[in-house]
Amino acid sequence: MTKPVVIVGASMGGLRVAEALRRFGYTGPITAIGDEPYAPYNRPPLSKEVLAKEVSHEAVAFAQRPATEDVNWVLGTRVVSADLEHKTVTDSNGDTHAYSALIAATGLRPKRLQVPNGDLAGRHAVRTLDDAIGLRAALVPGARVVILGAGFIGCEVAATARKLGCEVTVVAPGVHPIVRPLGVELAKEIQRRHEAEGVRFLMKTTITDLIGTARVEGVQLDSGEQLDCNVLVEAIGSHANTEWLEGTDVDITDGILTDNAMRAIRTDGTVHEDVFAIGDVARFANPIFDEVARRVEHWNIPTDTAKRVGQVLGAKLNSAENWPSVLDEQFAPVPSFWSDQFEMHILAFGLLALADEVKLIHGEIDGDCVFGYYRAGTMVGVCGIGLRSTVQGYRAAIGSLAS
Protein backbone atom coordinates (compact mmCIF):
# COMPACT_ATOMS: atom_id res chain seq x y z
CA MET A 1 0.00 0.00 0.00
CA THR A 2 1.21 3.49 -0.79
CA LYS A 3 2.16 5.39 2.32
CA PRO A 4 0.32 8.68 2.67
CA VAL A 5 1.69 12.16 2.85
CA VAL A 6 1.10 12.98 6.51
CA ILE A 7 0.27 16.56 7.47
CA VAL A 8 0.64 17.34 11.16
CA GLY A 9 -1.78 20.17 11.89
CA ALA A 10 -5.30 20.57 10.52
CA SER A 11 -5.70 24.32 10.38
CA MET A 12 -5.47 26.64 7.38
CA GLY A 13 -1.94 25.56 6.47
CA GLY A 14 -2.88 21.87 6.62
CA LEU A 15 -5.88 22.40 4.37
CA ARG A 16 -4.02 24.61 1.90
CA VAL A 17 -1.12 22.20 1.52
CA ALA A 18 -3.50 19.29 0.87
CA GLU A 19 -5.18 21.40 -1.84
CA ALA A 20 -1.83 22.43 -3.28
CA LEU A 21 -0.60 18.83 -3.49
CA ARG A 22 -3.70 17.96 -5.51
CA ARG A 23 -3.31 21.03 -7.69
CA PHE A 24 0.27 20.07 -8.48
CA GLY A 25 -0.79 16.59 -9.53
CA TYR A 26 -0.32 14.35 -6.48
CA THR A 27 -3.20 11.83 -6.44
CA GLY A 28 -2.04 9.52 -3.63
CA PRO A 29 -3.31 9.30 -0.06
CA ILE A 30 -3.12 12.25 2.35
CA THR A 31 -3.65 12.08 6.11
CA ALA A 32 -4.01 15.27 8.17
CA ILE A 33 -3.82 15.00 11.96
CA GLY A 34 -4.97 17.93 14.11
CA ASP A 35 -5.41 18.36 17.86
CA GLU A 36 -8.52 20.53 17.65
CA PRO A 37 -11.86 18.74 17.20
CA TYR A 38 -12.83 21.01 14.28
CA ALA A 39 -12.30 20.83 10.54
CA PRO A 40 -10.03 23.69 9.32
CA TYR A 41 -11.41 27.15 10.04
CA ASN A 42 -10.48 30.77 9.59
CA ARG A 43 -8.82 32.31 12.65
CA PRO A 44 -8.52 36.06 11.97
CA PRO A 45 -12.24 36.84 12.55
CA LEU A 46 -11.96 35.27 16.01
CA SER A 47 -10.52 38.48 17.47
CA LYS A 48 -12.62 40.78 15.26
CA GLU A 49 -15.99 40.40 13.51
CA VAL A 50 -16.84 36.97 14.84
CA LEU A 51 -15.94 37.86 18.42
CA ALA A 52 -18.34 40.78 18.13
CA LYS A 53 -21.18 38.51 16.99
CA GLU A 54 -21.89 34.88 17.68
CA VAL A 55 -18.97 32.49 17.51
CA SER A 56 -19.57 29.11 15.89
CA HIS A 57 -17.59 26.67 13.76
CA GLU A 58 -20.08 27.14 10.95
CA ALA A 59 -19.36 30.87 10.83
CA VAL A 60 -15.63 30.36 10.28
CA ALA A 61 -15.24 26.90 8.66
CA PHE A 62 -13.32 26.89 5.38
CA ALA A 63 -15.22 25.62 2.37
CA GLN A 64 -13.67 22.34 1.24
CA ARG A 65 -13.11 21.54 -2.39
CA PRO A 66 -13.83 18.27 -4.21
CA ALA A 67 -10.08 17.76 -4.76
CA THR A 68 -9.50 17.24 -1.05
CA GLU A 69 -12.65 15.22 -0.29
CA ASP A 70 -10.63 12.04 0.13
CA VAL A 71 -8.17 13.50 2.66
CA ASN A 72 -8.19 11.41 5.83
CA TRP A 73 -8.77 13.98 8.61
CA VAL A 74 -7.77 12.67 12.03
CA LEU A 75 -9.14 15.36 14.33
CA GLY A 76 -9.04 15.81 18.10
CA THR A 77 -5.73 13.95 18.03
CA ARG A 78 -2.31 15.38 18.80
CA VAL A 79 0.89 14.08 17.24
CA VAL A 80 3.27 13.54 20.15
CA SER A 81 6.43 12.26 18.51
CA ALA A 82 8.16 11.58 15.22
CA ASP A 83 10.69 8.98 14.10
CA LEU A 84 12.23 10.51 11.00
CA GLU A 85 14.52 7.55 10.43
CA HIS A 86 11.68 5.04 10.15
CA LYS A 87 9.31 7.69 8.73
CA THR A 88 6.52 7.48 11.26
CA VAL A 89 4.68 9.80 13.65
CA THR A 90 2.84 8.69 16.78
CA ASP A 91 -0.33 10.34 18.02
CA SER A 92 -1.89 10.86 21.45
CA ASN A 93 -3.97 7.67 21.08
CA GLY A 94 -0.78 5.67 20.66
CA ASP A 95 -1.42 5.09 16.95
CA THR A 96 1.55 5.19 14.60
CA HIS A 97 1.25 6.69 11.11
CA ALA A 98 3.82 5.81 8.44
CA TYR A 99 4.47 8.52 5.86
CA SER A 100 6.06 8.98 2.47
CA ALA A 101 6.53 12.68 3.21
CA LEU A 102 5.86 14.64 6.39
CA ILE A 103 4.53 18.21 6.48
CA ALA A 104 4.65 20.09 9.79
CA ALA A 105 1.83 22.62 10.05
CA THR A 106 1.52 22.72 13.83
CA GLY A 107 1.48 26.49 14.17
CA LEU A 108 1.64 28.32 17.46
CA ARG A 109 -0.02 28.38 20.83
CA PRO A 110 -0.41 31.46 23.00
CA LYS A 111 2.11 32.17 25.72
CA ARG A 112 0.38 32.33 29.09
CA LEU A 113 1.03 34.49 32.10
CA GLN A 114 3.01 32.66 34.79
CA VAL A 115 2.12 33.94 38.26
CA PRO A 116 1.89 32.39 41.77
CA ASN A 117 -1.90 32.68 42.04
CA GLY A 118 -2.57 31.61 38.46
CA ASP A 119 -5.06 28.79 38.92
CA LEU A 120 -8.20 30.91 38.53
CA ALA A 121 -11.22 30.98 36.22
CA GLY A 122 -11.72 34.03 34.04
CA ARG A 123 -8.39 33.84 32.20
CA HIS A 124 -8.56 33.83 28.40
CA ALA A 125 -6.26 33.39 25.44
CA VAL A 126 -7.09 34.19 21.83
CA ARG A 127 -6.10 31.51 19.37
CA THR A 128 -8.63 28.74 18.87
CA LEU A 129 -12.34 28.64 18.20
CA ASP A 130 -12.91 27.33 21.72
CA ASP A 131 -10.88 30.28 23.08
CA ALA A 132 -13.14 32.67 21.16
CA ILE A 133 -16.34 30.93 22.29
CA GLY A 134 -15.19 31.23 25.92
CA LEU A 135 -14.13 34.85 25.56
CA ARG A 136 -17.30 35.86 23.71
CA ALA A 137 -19.40 34.59 26.62
CA ALA A 138 -17.37 36.69 29.07
CA LEU A 139 -17.55 39.97 27.11
CA VAL A 140 -20.88 41.17 28.46
CA PRO A 141 -21.74 44.86 28.86
CA GLY A 142 -20.15 46.24 32.01
CA ALA A 143 -17.57 43.45 32.27
CA ARG A 144 -14.28 44.77 33.61
CA VAL A 145 -11.72 43.48 31.14
CA VAL A 146 -7.96 43.64 31.52
CA ILE A 147 -5.97 42.80 28.41
CA LEU A 148 -2.35 41.89 28.98
CA GLY A 149 -0.37 42.69 25.86
CA ALA A 150 -0.75 45.53 23.35
CA GLY A 151 0.12 43.85 20.07
CA PHE A 152 -2.32 43.48 17.21
CA ILE A 153 -4.42 40.81 18.93
CA GLY A 154 -4.52 42.68 22.24
CA CYS A 155 -5.63 45.86 20.46
CA GLU A 156 -8.22 44.06 18.33
CA VAL A 157 -9.75 42.42 21.40
CA ALA A 158 -9.65 45.77 23.23
CA ALA A 159 -11.64 47.41 20.43
CA THR A 160 -14.11 44.55 20.17
CA ALA A 161 -14.65 44.36 23.94
CA ARG A 162 -15.15 48.12 24.14
CA LYS A 163 -17.71 48.01 21.33
CA LEU A 164 -19.52 45.28 23.27
CA GLY A 165 -19.83 47.65 26.23
CA CYS A 166 -17.02 46.37 28.45
CA GLU A 167 -14.68 48.52 30.53
CA VAL A 168 -11.29 47.87 28.99
CA THR A 169 -7.79 48.40 30.35
CA VAL A 170 -4.73 47.33 28.37
CA VAL A 171 -1.63 46.51 30.44
CA ALA A 172 1.63 46.10 28.55
CA PRO A 173 5.37 46.55 29.04
CA GLY A 174 5.97 48.62 25.88
CA VAL A 175 5.86 52.38 25.48
CA HIS A 176 2.91 52.36 23.06
CA PRO A 177 0.66 49.65 21.60
CA ILE A 178 2.03 47.74 18.57
CA VAL A 179 5.09 49.99 18.69
CA ARG A 180 7.66 47.37 17.70
CA PRO A 181 6.43 46.75 14.17
CA LEU A 182 4.69 50.10 13.55
CA GLY A 183 7.10 52.67 14.99
CA VAL A 184 6.41 55.36 17.58
CA GLU A 185 4.45 57.87 15.52
CA LEU A 186 1.80 55.48 14.20
CA ALA A 187 1.68 53.54 17.49
CA LYS A 188 0.99 56.74 19.44
CA GLU A 189 -1.80 57.63 17.06
CA ILE A 190 -3.40 54.20 17.39
CA GLN A 191 -3.23 54.58 21.17
CA ARG A 192 -4.84 58.03 20.89
CA ARG A 193 -7.73 56.66 18.81
CA HIS A 194 -8.27 53.79 21.26
CA GLU A 195 -8.27 56.23 24.18
CA ALA A 196 -10.80 58.42 22.39
CA GLU A 197 -13.09 55.35 22.34
CA GLY A 198 -12.62 54.85 26.08
CA VAL A 199 -9.87 52.20 26.21
CA ARG A 200 -7.41 52.84 29.03
CA PHE A 201 -3.71 52.00 28.59
CA LEU A 202 -1.28 51.24 31.41
CA MET A 203 1.97 51.07 29.47
CA LYS A 204 5.42 50.16 30.80
CA THR A 205 3.53 47.97 33.25
CA THR A 206 3.28 44.24 33.85
CA ILE A 207 1.12 41.94 35.93
CA THR A 208 2.97 40.26 38.81
CA ASP A 209 0.07 38.26 40.27
CA LEU A 210 -3.66 37.68 40.14
CA ILE A 211 -6.17 38.44 42.86
CA GLY A 212 -9.08 36.12 43.62
CA THR A 213 -9.81 32.68 45.04
CA ALA A 214 -11.79 30.74 42.41
CA ARG A 215 -12.16 33.46 39.76
CA VAL A 216 -10.03 36.40 38.72
CA GLU A 217 -11.13 39.42 40.74
CA GLY A 218 -8.20 41.66 39.95
CA VAL A 219 -4.58 41.93 38.92
CA GLN A 220 -1.53 43.05 40.88
CA LEU A 221 0.68 45.38 38.85
CA ASP A 222 4.42 45.86 39.18
CA SER A 223 3.72 49.52 39.97
CA GLY A 224 2.17 48.35 43.24
CA GLU A 225 -1.30 49.29 42.02
CA GLN A 226 -4.13 46.76 41.98
CA LEU A 227 -6.77 46.70 39.28
CA ASP A 228 -10.22 45.15 39.65
CA CYS A 229 -11.35 42.95 36.78
CA ASN A 230 -13.44 39.88 36.10
CA VAL A 231 -12.01 39.02 32.69
CA LEU A 232 -8.30 38.71 31.93
CA VAL A 233 -7.22 38.34 28.30
CA GLU A 234 -3.62 37.23 27.77
CA ALA A 235 -2.26 38.37 24.40
CA ILE A 236 1.47 38.18 25.05
CA GLY A 237 2.75 36.33 22.01
CA SER A 238 3.16 32.71 21.03
CA HIS A 239 5.21 29.54 21.29
CA ALA A 240 5.94 27.44 18.21
CA ASN A 241 4.48 23.93 18.55
CA THR A 242 7.58 21.84 17.93
CA GLU A 243 7.77 19.63 21.02
CA TRP A 244 6.69 16.63 18.94
CA LEU A 245 9.96 16.96 16.97
CA GLU A 246 12.16 16.95 20.06
CA GLY A 247 14.66 14.12 19.92
CA THR A 248 14.84 14.30 16.11
CA ASP A 249 17.69 15.95 14.23
CA VAL A 250 15.55 18.86 12.97
CA ASP A 251 16.64 22.37 13.99
CA ILE A 252 13.77 23.54 16.21
CA THR A 253 15.63 26.41 17.88
CA ASP A 254 12.71 28.76 17.12
CA GLY A 255 10.07 27.02 15.06
CA ILE A 256 11.25 24.63 12.35
CA LEU A 257 14.17 25.87 10.28
CA THR A 258 13.66 25.27 6.55
CA ASP A 259 15.36 26.00 3.24
CA ASN A 260 13.74 28.01 0.47
CA ALA A 261 11.76 24.92 -0.61
CA MET A 262 10.32 24.67 2.94
CA ARG A 263 12.31 21.46 3.59
CA ALA A 264 13.33 20.99 7.22
CA ILE A 265 17.00 21.58 8.02
CA ARG A 266 18.91 19.39 10.44
CA THR A 267 21.02 20.80 13.26
CA ASP A 268 24.09 19.86 11.17
CA GLY A 269 22.83 22.10 8.36
CA THR A 270 21.83 19.35 5.93
CA VAL A 271 18.35 19.15 4.42
CA HIS A 272 15.60 16.58 4.98
CA GLU A 273 14.34 15.60 1.52
CA ASP A 274 10.93 14.47 2.78
CA VAL A 275 10.16 16.62 5.83
CA PHE A 276 8.59 20.04 5.28
CA ALA A 277 7.26 22.87 7.43
CA ILE A 278 4.70 25.53 6.55
CA GLY A 279 2.88 28.47 8.12
CA ASP A 280 3.61 30.15 11.45
CA VAL A 281 5.86 27.32 12.65
CA ALA A 282 8.28 27.53 9.71
CA ARG A 283 11.42 29.65 9.99
CA PHE A 284 12.87 30.51 6.61
CA ALA A 285 14.89 33.19 4.89
CA ASN A 286 12.93 35.36 2.47
CA PRO A 287 15.04 36.63 -0.47
CA ILE A 288 13.01 39.86 -0.42
CA PHE A 289 14.77 40.93 2.74
CA ASP A 290 18.02 39.05 3.45
CA GLU A 291 19.40 35.65 4.40
CA VAL A 292 18.14 35.68 7.98
CA ALA A 293 15.63 32.91 8.69
CA ARG A 294 12.52 34.21 10.47
CA ARG A 295 9.15 32.94 11.51
CA VAL A 296 6.48 35.20 10.02
CA GLU A 297 3.08 35.22 11.69
CA HIS A 298 1.16 36.90 8.89
CA TRP A 299 -2.03 35.99 7.10
CA ASN A 300 -0.63 34.97 3.72
CA ILE A 301 2.23 32.82 5.00
CA PRO A 302 0.33 29.52 5.56
CA THR A 303 -1.20 29.74 2.09
CA ASP A 304 1.97 30.81 0.30
CA THR A 305 4.23 28.28 2.04
CA ALA A 306 1.62 25.56 1.41
CA LYS A 307 1.69 26.36 -2.30
CA ARG A 308 5.47 26.17 -2.31
CA VAL A 309 5.38 22.71 -0.69
CA GLY A 310 2.65 21.60 -3.11
CA GLN A 311 4.86 22.65 -5.99
CA VAL A 312 8.06 21.06 -4.66
CA LEU A 313 6.62 17.87 -3.17
CA GLY A 314 4.09 17.44 -5.98
CA ALA A 315 6.91 17.49 -8.53
CA LYS A 316 9.01 15.11 -6.43
CA LEU A 317 6.24 12.55 -5.81
CA ASN A 318 5.36 12.58 -9.51
CA SER A 319 9.06 12.16 -10.37
CA ALA A 320 8.57 15.15 -12.59
CA GLU A 321 11.42 16.05 -14.92
CA ASN A 322 11.27 19.66 -13.82
CA TRP A 323 12.00 18.67 -10.20
CA PRO A 324 15.47 20.24 -10.00
CA SER A 325 14.30 23.47 -11.61
CA VAL A 326 11.34 23.68 -9.20
CA LEU A 327 13.79 23.54 -6.33
CA ASP A 328 15.85 26.32 -7.86
CA GLU A 329 12.91 28.67 -8.22
CA GLN A 330 13.04 31.50 -5.76
CA PHE A 331 10.28 31.53 -3.13
CA ALA A 332 9.78 35.11 -1.95
CA PRO A 333 6.29 35.72 -0.54
CA VAL A 334 5.40 39.33 0.35
CA PRO A 335 4.15 39.30 3.95
CA SER A 336 0.64 40.72 4.11
CA PHE A 337 -1.62 41.49 7.04
CA TRP A 338 -4.46 43.69 8.19
CA SER A 339 -6.12 44.67 11.41
CA ASP A 340 -9.47 46.25 12.26
CA GLN A 341 -9.74 48.33 15.43
CA PHE A 342 -12.74 50.63 15.85
CA GLU A 343 -12.94 52.65 12.62
CA MET A 344 -9.30 51.98 11.79
CA HIS A 345 -8.73 49.64 8.85
CA ILE A 346 -5.04 48.89 8.97
CA LEU A 347 -3.38 47.20 5.99
CA ALA A 348 0.32 46.39 5.66
CA PHE A 349 2.81 44.62 3.42
CA GLY A 350 6.41 43.66 4.09
CA LEU A 351 8.32 43.27 7.35
CA LEU A 352 7.84 46.55 9.18
CA ALA A 353 9.95 45.54 12.16
CA LEU A 354 13.12 45.50 10.01
CA ALA A 355 12.94 49.24 9.41
CA ASP A 356 15.47 51.73 10.77
CA GLU A 357 13.43 54.66 9.45
CA VAL A 358 9.66 55.23 9.35
CA LYS A 359 8.11 58.08 7.37
CA LEU A 360 4.60 59.40 6.81
CA ILE A 361 4.27 59.26 3.02
CA HIS A 362 0.55 59.93 2.39
CA GLY A 363 -2.30 61.63 4.22
CA GLU A 364 -2.46 63.09 7.70
CA ILE A 365 -1.56 61.29 10.89
CA ASP A 366 -4.94 62.00 12.53
CA GLY A 367 -6.89 60.82 9.47
CA ASP A 368 -6.25 58.26 6.76
CA CYS A 369 -2.50 57.87 6.38
CA VAL A 370 0.25 55.69 4.95
CA PHE A 371 3.68 55.10 6.47
CA GLY A 372 6.73 53.79 4.64
CA TYR A 373 9.23 51.54 6.44
CA TYR A 374 12.84 51.72 5.26
CA ARG A 375 16.02 49.81 6.02
CA ALA A 376 19.20 51.54 4.87
CA GLY A 377 17.02 53.66 2.59
CA THR A 378 15.19 50.74 0.91
CA MET A 379 11.48 50.25 1.52
CA VAL A 380 10.90 46.99 3.40
CA GLY A 381 7.31 47.63 4.44
CA VAL A 382 4.26 49.83 4.08
CA CYS A 383 1.33 50.32 6.45
CA GLY A 384 -1.77 52.45 6.20
CA ILE A 385 -4.88 53.36 8.09
CA GLY A 386 -7.44 53.45 5.31
CA LEU A 387 -6.09 54.36 1.82
CA ARG A 388 -5.94 50.70 0.87
CA SER A 389 -5.39 51.27 -2.84
CA THR A 390 -2.43 53.49 -2.03
CA VAL A 391 -0.96 50.90 0.35
CA GLN A 392 -1.46 48.17 -2.25
CA GLY A 393 0.45 50.23 -4.78
CA TYR A 394 3.68 49.67 -2.83
CA ARG A 395 3.39 45.88 -2.63
CA ALA A 396 5.03 45.22 -5.98
CA ALA A 397 8.01 47.40 -5.10
CA ILE A 398 8.60 45.44 -1.90
CA GLY A 399 8.24 42.10 -3.71
CA SER A 400 10.68 43.16 -6.42
CA LEU A 401 13.48 43.44 -3.87
CA ALA A 402 13.93 39.67 -4.22
CA SER A 403 15.20 39.86 -7.80
Add this chain to the structure above:
Amino acid sequence: MTIKIDVDMTKCQHYGQCVFEAPNIFRLNNDDKLEYTAEADDSERANVEAAIDVCPMQAIFIVE
Protein backbone atom coordinates in the same frame (compact mmCIF):
# COMPACT_ATOMS: atom_id res chain seq x y z
CA MET B 1 -16.74 27.94 -20.91
CA THR B 2 -17.26 30.70 -18.44
CA ILE B 3 -17.36 30.83 -14.66
CA LYS B 4 -19.67 32.91 -12.50
CA ILE B 5 -18.17 34.71 -9.54
CA ASP B 6 -20.10 35.85 -6.50
CA VAL B 7 -18.89 37.95 -3.58
CA ASP B 8 -21.00 38.08 -0.43
CA MET B 9 -20.94 41.85 0.01
CA THR B 10 -22.42 41.52 3.51
CA LYS B 11 -19.19 39.72 4.49
CA CYS B 12 -16.66 41.55 2.30
CA GLN B 13 -14.56 44.04 4.28
CA HIS B 14 -12.70 45.34 1.19
CA TYR B 15 -9.31 44.05 2.35
CA GLY B 16 -8.30 43.69 -1.28
CA GLN B 17 -6.18 40.56 -0.87
CA CYS B 18 -8.02 39.06 -3.87
CA VAL B 19 -6.79 41.84 -6.14
CA PHE B 20 -3.28 40.39 -6.33
CA GLU B 21 -4.44 36.83 -7.06
CA ALA B 22 -6.96 37.65 -9.78
CA PRO B 23 -6.28 41.20 -10.99
CA ASN B 24 -8.50 40.73 -14.06
CA ILE B 25 -11.50 40.03 -11.83
CA PHE B 26 -11.10 42.06 -8.64
CA ARG B 27 -10.15 45.68 -8.04
CA LEU B 28 -10.54 48.39 -5.42
CA ASN B 29 -12.28 51.51 -6.70
CA ASN B 30 -11.47 55.13 -5.86
CA ASP B 31 -13.32 54.76 -2.56
CA ASP B 32 -11.28 51.63 -1.71
CA LYS B 33 -14.38 49.46 -2.15
CA LEU B 34 -14.22 46.11 -3.90
CA GLU B 35 -15.50 45.85 -7.45
CA TYR B 36 -15.46 42.63 -9.43
CA THR B 37 -16.36 41.08 -12.75
CA ALA B 38 -19.10 38.53 -12.17
CA GLU B 39 -18.46 36.40 -15.24
CA ALA B 40 -15.13 35.37 -16.69
CA ASP B 41 -13.49 32.86 -18.98
CA ASP B 42 -12.73 29.47 -17.42
CA SER B 43 -9.02 30.27 -17.79
CA GLU B 44 -9.45 32.58 -14.79
CA ARG B 45 -10.59 29.72 -12.54
CA ALA B 46 -7.19 29.05 -10.95
CA ASN B 47 -6.73 32.74 -10.18
CA VAL B 48 -10.20 33.06 -8.70
CA GLU B 49 -9.63 29.95 -6.59
CA ALA B 50 -6.41 31.54 -5.29
CA ALA B 51 -8.41 34.69 -4.50
CA ILE B 52 -10.96 32.57 -2.63
CA ASP B 53 -8.12 31.10 -0.56
CA VAL B 54 -6.65 34.44 0.48
CA CYS B 55 -9.94 36.22 1.24
CA PRO B 56 -9.79 37.01 4.97
CA MET B 57 -13.58 36.91 5.19
CA GLN B 58 -14.01 33.86 2.93
CA ALA B 59 -16.58 35.91 1.03
CA ILE B 60 -15.76 34.86 -2.56
CA PHE B 61 -17.50 31.98 -4.34
CA ILE B 62 -17.52 30.38 -7.76
CA VAL B 63 -21.15 29.62 -8.62
CA GLU B 64 -21.20 26.16 -10.20
